[in-house]
Amino acid sequence: MSAAADLGTVSATRVLDVRDLTVAIEAHGRRLQPVSGVSLHISAGETLGLVGESGSGKSMTGAAIMGMLPPGGTITGGSVTLGGRDLRSLSETDYRQVRGNDIAMVFQDSLTSLNPTRTIGYQIAEPVRIHRGASRKEAWERAAEVLSLVGIPRPAERLGDYPHQLSGGMRQRVMIAMALACEPKVIIADEPTTALDVTMQAQVLTLLDGLKERLGMAMILITHDMGVIAGRADRVNVMYAGRIAEAADTEDLFAAMRHPYTHDLLASIPLLDQDRSARLYSISGLPPDLSERSAGCPYASRCRRVSDACTALAPELIEHMPGHAFACWHPMPPQSSPVLVARRQANDSRHEETVEDATPPRLAVSGLVKEYDVRRGWFGASARLSAVAGVSFEIAPGQTYGLVGESGCGKSTLGRTIIGLERPTAGEIRLDGLDLEPLKGGEGRRRRRPIQMMFQDPYASLDPRLRVAAIIREPLRLAGDADRSAQDARVRDLLDAVGLPTSVLERLPHELSGGQRQRVGLARALAVHPSVLVADEPVSALDVSVRSQVLNLMKDLQADLGLTSLVISHDLAVVKYLADRIGVMYLGKLVEEGAGEDIYQAAAHPYTAGLIAAIPEPVPDVERAKPAAAVTGELPSAIDPPSGCRFRTRCPLADDICAVREPELIDLGAGHKVACHFPLRVG
Amino acid sequence: MSAGADSGQVVGAAEVLAGRRRVELLRRLRTGSPFGGTIGLVGVVLALAIVAVCFLGPLIYSTNQVDVDPLKAFLPPSGEHPLGTDSQGFDVLGRLMEGGRASLQIGVFAALVATVIGTLYGATAGLAGGIVDAVMMRFVDVMMSVPFLFVVLIVSTKFNSSAWSLSLILGLFSWLIPARLVRAEVLSLKTRDYVLAARSMGASGPSLVFRHLIPNSLGVVVVNITFQVADAILAVATLGFLGFGLSYPHTDWGGQLSAGVNYLLSGYWWLIYPVGLCLVAVVLAFNLIGEALRDTLDRRRTL
Missing domain, CATH: 3.40.50.300 (P-loop containing nucleotide triphosphate hydrolases)
Incomplete structure (x- = not known):
C-alpha cells in the first residue's frame, strides 16, 4: 500500500506505526499469506478497532506486532515501529524486553491462557519481576495494586488464588491485570470478551475503556463483533482476506460507509429491532483461500458491484476523504449503515400477539x-x-x-x-x-x-469417519421404514432443500466449511420429517x-x-x-x-x-x-x-x-x- | 462450493471409496512425520520380507521337516544347507520357515482374538457407565493381577498344544489392555455431539457402539493390534523356550531357540543366531509399524 493510506494528521504522539505489514506462513507444504500490506497506526489514549471475520488476518496482525507469530510464520515485508524504534530489527532477546513491557496482550480464552498450577499473584507479578527487576515483595505489592485497578474486590486476599477458583469474568480481569502490570504503551486486546456472557462482556469492556483513559495507553481492539467496535473504538479498520478494506473514524464509518464489504457485513447481522418479515441480507460464497493469490480484489467473487476491473487488479487503500480510506474500484455512495436504516424502519412496528387461540399445543x-x-x-x-x-x-x-x-x-x-x-x-x-x-x-x-435436534458445533456434531451421505441417512436407517433406494432419494431431496450440491455426498465432514456442515446437520435433523x-x-x-x-x-x-x-x-x-x-x-x-x-x-x-x-x-x-x-x-x-x-x-x-x-x-x-x-x- | 457432480456416480462408488481409503492410509503412513514416515516404511518392509520368506520360501526351498536323519546332525552351513542342520538332522533354514509360520500365525490370531474381545468389552463398559462399568473394569483389574504366563503354562499342559489352541489361550489372556484403551476412548467419545446426535435420533446402544464408538476408536485399536502381535510372538517364544510350545512335528522359534541353547558350548552357533535374529526382527518390525501408525493417527487428530 502507498503512503497515501496513511490516515489522519501526523501527530507526535503516534505510539505504534505499522506500514505495509505482510506475513507469510509455511505449513504442511503450503504457503499462506494471512496478512498482505496492512498499514495502521495508533496514538496514546486512542482505541483502534480491528474488525473482520475469522481468517481475515486480524489476529495475525496482532501476533506479528507482538513478534509472536505461530511456527512457520514470518514477516516478509513492511515495518513495525514502536515509539521510533523499529521492532523488526530487534533480536529475540531485545524483543523480549518489549513484550509485556511496552506492548502487552490480552488473550481471548482466559482458561487456557493462565497457568493452572500458579497463583494469580505469581502470574501478575511475573512480568514486573522480569522487566522491572523488582524484588519478590515489590512485585507482589504491584500485583495487588493492578488487581484493585481491574476492579477485583479485596485484591490482597485474592493474590493467593489459583485460576480455577475464579469465574470467567474474574479470570479475564486477571488477564487484563497481567497486561497492565508494567504500564505498557500499547495494549492489544484480541477478542477480549468473546468467551464471556453479554452482561460480563459489558463490564469488562467498560473496564478496559476506563483503564485506557486513566493510564493513557493506546489500545488495539481486535474483534469480530461490530457492536463492540461501535461502542468502544475511536477509529475502525475493517479487514478482509488479509487486507484492510476500509478505515475510518467510527462515526464516519457507520454514517458514511463506502466499501461494499463493510456494508454487506453490517447488513447480514440480525438486529434486535429487526423487522422479522424482512430477510437478512446474506453474502454469497465463502472467504477466499489465502494460499491462492489472485491479482484482483479479494472480495470480487462475493461482491454485488463487481466489474472486470475488480478481477484484474486489486484496488489500493486510498484516503479519499480526510480520515476515511477504502480499497474499492466501485465504492458505494456514502450511506449510513444498513443497521441505522433498519432501525428507523422498524420503529413502532410493535405488533400485538395475535395467536392466542384454542389449538392444542404441539x-x-x-x-x-x-x-x-x-x-x-x-x-x-x-x-x-x-x-x-x-x-x-x-x-x-x-x-x-x-x-x-x-x-x-x-x-x-x-x-x-x-x-x-x-x-x-x-x-x-x-x-x-x-x-x-x-x-x-x-x-x-x-x-x-x-422431535429432532440441530446441534451447536458443526465440527463436533458430525461423525468424522462417516461420509455426508451416511450422516444424513443415519436417522432414516434408524427409523428403518424405507428401503435403501428410497433413503438415497430422500438424502438427495434433503441436500437440495438445504442448498448443498450432490457432490458433497461422498465427502467427509472435515472437507466441508462450517456453514456447509451446519447445513448437513440441519438436513440430518429434517430427515425423518x-x-x-x-x-x-x-x-x-x-x-x-x-x-x-x-x-x-x-x-x-x-x-x-x-x-x-x-x-x-x-x-x-x-x-x-x-x-x-x-x-x-x-x-x-x-x-x-x-x-x-x-x-x-x-x-x-x-x-x-x-x-x-x-x-x-x-x-x-x-x-x-x-x-x-x-x-x-x-x-x-x-x-x-x-x-x-x-x-x-x-x-x-x-x-x-x-x-x-x-x-x-x-x-x-x-x-x-x-x-x-x-x-x-x-x- | 463446487458445482454438483453427476449424482449417478455416487451410487456405485462404494468400491472406489474403499480403495480410496486404503490409498489414503498408505499415503498417511508414508508422509507421516519426517522420521516416523521412514521408520514405518522400514517396519512394513521388514515384516513383509519375513512373511514372504516364511510362507513363500518353502515353495522355492523345500526341505524335509518330518523325517529325522541322525547321520546329518549338526552339519555346519554349506552349499547344501545354507544355515546347517540341527540335532535331528533337519535343515535349519527350512526349520526357520516352519517355525516362523507357526509364530506369525499364532501372533496374529492371538492379537485378533484379544482385540475383538477387548474392543467389545471396553466399548460396552464405557458406554454403559455407572455400576456396570465399575464391575466390568474391576474384573479387568483382577485379571491383570493374575500372573498370566503361569496360567498359560498350566492351561497349555492340560490341553494338547496346537497353533490354534495356543493362540486362543494367548488371546484370551491379553484382551485386558485393549479393553482398557477402548473404554477410555469411548468415555471421551460418548460425550461428543455426534454421539449425542445419534442418541437423539433414537439410536440404540449396540448401534452407537458399532457405528460411532468403535469406528472412531479404531485408531487406538489398530495401533494396539501391532503391539499385540509383537507381544504374542514373544509370548509364544517364551512358551516354546520353556518347552510348552508346539509339539513334534511342528515347531516354533522358541522351541528352536531352546534346542539350540543345549549345544551352546559345542560351538553350533547356527542353531542360535539365525532364529534369535529372526525373533528380534519380527518383533521390531511390528513395533515400528505400531509406532508409525500411532504418530500418523495422532497427528491427524490434532489437525
Missing part, C-alpha cells in the same frame, strides 16, 4: 425440573445442582419458540431433556398431548422420533456472513415445512429473528415470556432489560449513550441458588420480599408473562 413442557448430584472433592458430601427449576411453556403447531439466557441458565439442559438425552427429575414433556417421560426403550425412542425441531445455538459457531445464510435457510424451511421449533441461543437478536415467542431464562427459571417485540420493546423483568442493554449494537450513538453496566456482579452458583427470586442478588430493584417469596409467572396481558415482584411494566 409441545407442552410443564413444571420441568432437572437436578444433578455433584460431589465436592473425593469424599465430600454430594450436593444438588439445580440446572432447570420448574419451567413450563407451550409451543403451538407451526410456531417457533425462542429460549434466551446466558451460559449456565439451564437452557441447553432443557433442550437436551426435551429430546430425551437427559431424564427430567420432575415434570412432564407432552408431544401432541402424549406424555413422553414414562416411555422407555424402543417405544420411547420411536415416540420421540418426531420431524414435527418439532430443537436447535441449540444453531449459528453461534459460524462467521457473520455465513450465519445469515443459515438463519435465512432455517427460517425458510420452518415456513415451508410448517415446523414447530424451539430455538435456544444466548443471542437475543438471533432468537428474535427466528422466534414467534421468546422465553428468557435465568439460573434455571423462566423469568419472562412473550412475543419478540414485547420482550424487546417493553421488557418487564429487570434481568431482561439489563440483558438487552448489555447487548452491543452496531450503532455508535446508541452504544455510547448506554449506562456503564446494566447488570452487575456474577451469576450465583446453581448448587446453592439464592432464596426467593433467583435474580435478586444482581437486581437493582431487589427488596426484602424478593429474598423470601419466589415470584410467580404472571400474565400482563396478550401472552406477555413475567416473574417479578416489581415488574418494569404493568399490564
